[in-house]
Amino acid sequence: MPYLSLDRRQLLGAAASLTALGLPTRSDADEPTAIDTLLVNAVVSGPLKAIIQKEANCILQDAPFQTSTDVVARLNAPGGTSRFDLMGSSFEFSQTPILGVKPGTEKVLALDLSLIPNYSQIVDAALPGIGKRDDKVYMIPYCWGFDSVVFNRDHVPEDDPYTQSWGALFEDKYAGHIGWYDVAVLSMCAAGLYLGHPEPYKMDKPELEEVIRFLSLKKKNVRAFYTTFAQCINLLQAGEIYIGYGALPIRAELKQKGFNVGYASPKEGVMSLTNELYIPKDAKNPRVAHAVINAMLGAEYAGQLSKVSGYLSTSKHAPEMLTPEERMTYGYGVLEGTVKHVGEYFPTNINAWIEGWARVKSA
Amino acid sequence: MTPARRLLTAYAGLFYFFLYGPIAFLTVLSFNDSNLVGLPLRGFTFKWYTIVTATPELMHAIADSIELGMATAAIATGIALMMAIGFRRDVPLKSLIMKLLLLPIVIPGIVGGVLLTIFFGYFDISNGLWTTVLAAHITWTLPFAFLTLFPRLHNFDRSLEEAAMDLGAPPAMVFRRVLLPLIRPGIISTLLFAFTLSFDEFIRTMFVIGGESTIPVYLWNLISSQMPPFLPAVGVVIMSISVVVSVLGFVISQRFDTMRKRA
Numbered sequence: 001m002p003y004l005s006l007d008r009r010q011l012l013g014a015a016a017s018l019t020a021l022g023l024p025t026r027s028d029a030d031e032p033t034a035i036d037t038l039l040v041n042a043v044v045s046g047p048l049k050a051i052i053q054k055e056a057n058c059i060l061q062d063a064p065f066q067t068s069t070d071v072v073a074r075l076n077a078p079g080g081t082s083r084f085d086l087m088g089s090s091f092e093f094s095q096t097p098i099l100g101v102k103p104g105t106e107k108v109l110a111l112d113l114s115l116i117p118n119y120s121q122i123v124d125a126a127l128p129g130i131g132k133r134d135d136k137v138y139m140i141p142y143c144w145g146f147d148s149v150v151f152n153r154d155h156v157p158e159d160d161p162y163t164q165s166w167g168a169l170f171e172d173k174y175a176g177h178i179g180w181y182d183v184a185v186l187s188m189c190a191a192g193l194y195l196g197h198p199e200p201y202k203m204d205k206p207e208l209e210e211v212i213r214f215l216s217l218k219k220k221n222v223r224a225f226y227t228t229f230a231q232c233i234n235l236l237q238a239g240e241i242y243i244g245y246g247a248l249p250i251r252a253e254l255k256q257k258g259f260n261v262g263y264a265s266p267k268e269g270v271m272s273l274t275n276e277l278y279i280p281k282d283a284k285n286p287r288v289a290h291a292v293i294n295a296m297l298g299a300e301y302a303g304q305l306s307k308v309s310g311y312l313s314t315s316k317h318a319p320e321m322l323t324p325e326e327r328m329t330y331g332y333g334v335l336e337g338t339v340k341h342v343g344e345y346f347p348t349n350i351n352a353w354i355e356g357w358a359r360v361k362s363a
Numbered sequence: 364m365t366p367a368r369r370l371l372t373a374y375a376g377l378f379y380f381f382l383y384g385p386i387a388f389l390t391v392l393s394f395n396d397s398n399l400v401g402l403p404l405r406g407f408t409f410k411w412y413t414i415v416t417a418t419p420e421l422m423h424a425i426a427d428s429i430e431l432g433m434a435t436a437a438i439a440t441g442i443a444l445m446m447a448i449g450f451r452r453d454v455p456l457k458s459l460i461m462k463l464l465l466l467p468i469v470i471p472g473i474v475g476g477v478l479l480t481i482f483f484g485y486f487d488i489s490n491g492l493w494t495t496v497l498a499a500h501i502t503w504t505l506p507f508a509f510l511t512l513f514p515r516l517h518n519f520d521r522s523l524e525e526a527a528m529d530l531g532a533p534p535a536m537v538f539r540r541v542l543l544p545l546i547r548p549g550i551i552s553t554l555l556f557a558f559t560l561s562f563d564e565f566i567r568t569m570f571v572i573g574g575e576s577t578i579p580v581y582l583w584n585l586i587s588s589q590m591p592p593f594l595p596a597v598g599v600v601i602m603s604i605s606v607v608v609s610v611l612g613f614v615i616s617q618r619f620d621t622m623r624k625r626a
Contacts (some may be wrong), residue, residue: 036490036573040582062575063490064584079484230590237399252587340474 005091019038020285035085035285035292038074040275041065042249042309043143043296046199051301056291062164075107075280082282086289088272091129091141092345098278108278110136115290124337126239126314129274133190139276143311144294144333146272146341149264150246151253152236156262161340163264164243166194168243172212175221178233179244182359185347186271190245191215192343193268194258201345207358212356216363225361229253236261248331263331267276269340277310364418386602393595400594411596421597424470424581428562429604433579434493435561436554442501443524447516448542465506475503476570483571484507490573499567504557515549526591548619555612559605 035058037044044052044062054058058245064083065071068089075087076097089098099106113119122130122141131139149168155177162168169178169190181187185201191211192200203211223241226232229250234243236250244250245330246263254261277296293303302313303321312318312332319327333339347353364372381462396406414419421560446464450457479502483495519542524552543550566580572580578601584592 041588056485063567063573064576066569066581074480077484078481079487082487083484083490228587230585231588234400234590238401249588 005265008336025117030057032057032059033285033288035063036083036290037062037292038071038084038087039086039088039147039277040309040311042252043275043305043311047304048301048308048363051298052126052295055295055300056288058285058288058292059341061193067215068093071265078198080286081107081280084280085283085285086277086279086292087313088142088277089133089141089342091276094276095139095290099138100133103134106133107140107281108138109281109283109286110138111140111293113137115287116140116294118294118317121297121316122314123316123335125337126274129276131276131278132318139278140293140297141274142277142293143275143305143309143313144272144335145248145311146331147164147190147242147247147344148270148271149244150166150232150236151243151262151264152239152241153243153260153262158262159231163262164188164267166266166268167266169245170194170218170221174243176223177240179226179232179241179243179253180222181223181232181245182227183352184342184354187245188212188215188353188357189344193266193271198342199327200342201347203347205349208352208356212339212359215360217317218358219360219363233257236274246310248310250310252308254257265331265333266338267340269342270334271344272341273333273344274314294332306332308338318334339343385492389595389598389602393599394594398592400590400592411593412600412624414593415600418574418593421578421581424576424578425600425604427575428578431492431500432561433495434497435504436557438497439501439504439508439557440512440550440553443505443512444550446509447513450513451519451521464509467502468506472566473489475499476567479567480570490571492572492575492577495573496568496575497576499571500561502563503564503567504560507560508553508557511553512546512549515546519545548616551615551619552612555608559608562601562605562608595623 019173021106024194032053036059040061041064042282044060047064049060052058054333055262059138063084071087072094098108119137119140126141126144128138129139129141149163151163151168153226156163156168156174160168162171163171168174169180188208188211188277189200192207195211197203197207197211200211215336224231224235226235226244229247232241232244232246232250233253236244236254237257251261251263277293279286283289295314297315297317299315299317302315302318305313305318306312306322308325310330312330312335314335319332322332325335327333331339334341364599374378378599380542393411394407396408396410397406425440441554450461454460456572462623476499479495483490483498488494524537525543527541532540533547539614563579565583568577568580569583576584578597582594585594585597603606
């Protein structure tokens, strides 16, 4: 019977080969790193999450997002600068509490732009949204959103003059089929725009009173108030309302459900906001967080963002990845300068606004 | 039937309607073949349950909630049992300590959430299911576990323990052979009660959770962003788990009571 003969060298070689087979094919450095984020959930869901994870070689652990106010509060709470690796909120509201009043009080890291090659791809229109201090960049705009009038095209014709204005939300034509967003600043800004105040967040007391009186008068036309996008979607789908105050994710969700949704471009201007990314100053994985920012400004992400979430990418890659028709449908005119828009800013006399909105609701 | 009785019957009918009507309605909606959460009813379907079971994130959230509930129940009941045994004796500041123990019940959930966020922040404890969320759930369920167990131990006839000790049983054996068998139904019902409290907890969890999701948090995310048509089915699944646990507690408790009566 033949037998296998092995000398010492062959035996060692075989052992080494077997050991090599058992070793992982990638080094530890190639293993995806888990990072904790607090971002608008819609922008890191489904295929968008997969794109980021692949490009940044990470595992994204995204906490439930509530509002930009909540994000900023969490960052400023004790331990808030080390709890997450990457956070996101709207620029207009967040800039001051995040950067602090003077140099050195920043709650976030100065970004290393060499780790974000796609930084150069930010569109010109979004450049004012970069959070800078002393030539250092702290906050990067990655997407735009805007609010407008959302409507059911089965009941409201696309060419109805009312849909060309914020007036659709207030006037009597669709009385009993209108939904208002139960957020004081946004709903009162919409009314302010309709009443001819081009910068509604700057309204003084008499102008604010005028808006409150107008809204109190028009409240009779309202079928429902809603506090979440999902409620608006359900009210439109159920036929309870035909018209409502709507953000981009509402339209995206309704489109995905096959609903005959229309989205107006009011002549007074849509209300726009920029969403920012920033890395808390004590983040545990800043390098991976930079890679995630880069991925979120990359071509593949930019091409999918509007399709999945409704938001507009601030990357120059987006127009390359979308057809002109898609760009028009998603509302890229806001970024390209063909659709009038007004920034969503925080009014200085916010207490008066909230008190006024309470009066409207109890009218 | 007298008018008073008729009135009482109507009142009882309305009471049960408002108590169980929403649950029944949710169950009906979970089988509604419509892409809308609500009326009209468009037919009967099981597809929303199929979607629920085929959604990995959802099943993962359910599994996380169950595991977390079990761990919370075990730890909170263990601590509550030790405290209930300890409080049978007079200890310094007993009244004050008991009041402090019950504090999480009277603190509003949102305030509790903020306090926990600040507390974990100061100690630089990362948000996570098995760190911050577990601690938050234990602090929330502990007073309830204590309130369930303490009366059973307080009313316990201590002469039984004394008799065992007179016969030479060491304290550990007295606990294992005398005390534990007699209070076992109470421990089991406390475990199950603590589990359901943890399983349903939302407000405090929302403040301290990281990238994972418990089922109430997952549900909240769905409700606030999409309102998907399988939402009622998720609600029914969650409700079913709570009901099964409660029924299980009731059955076990009954069985122990029957065994004790027979003995």
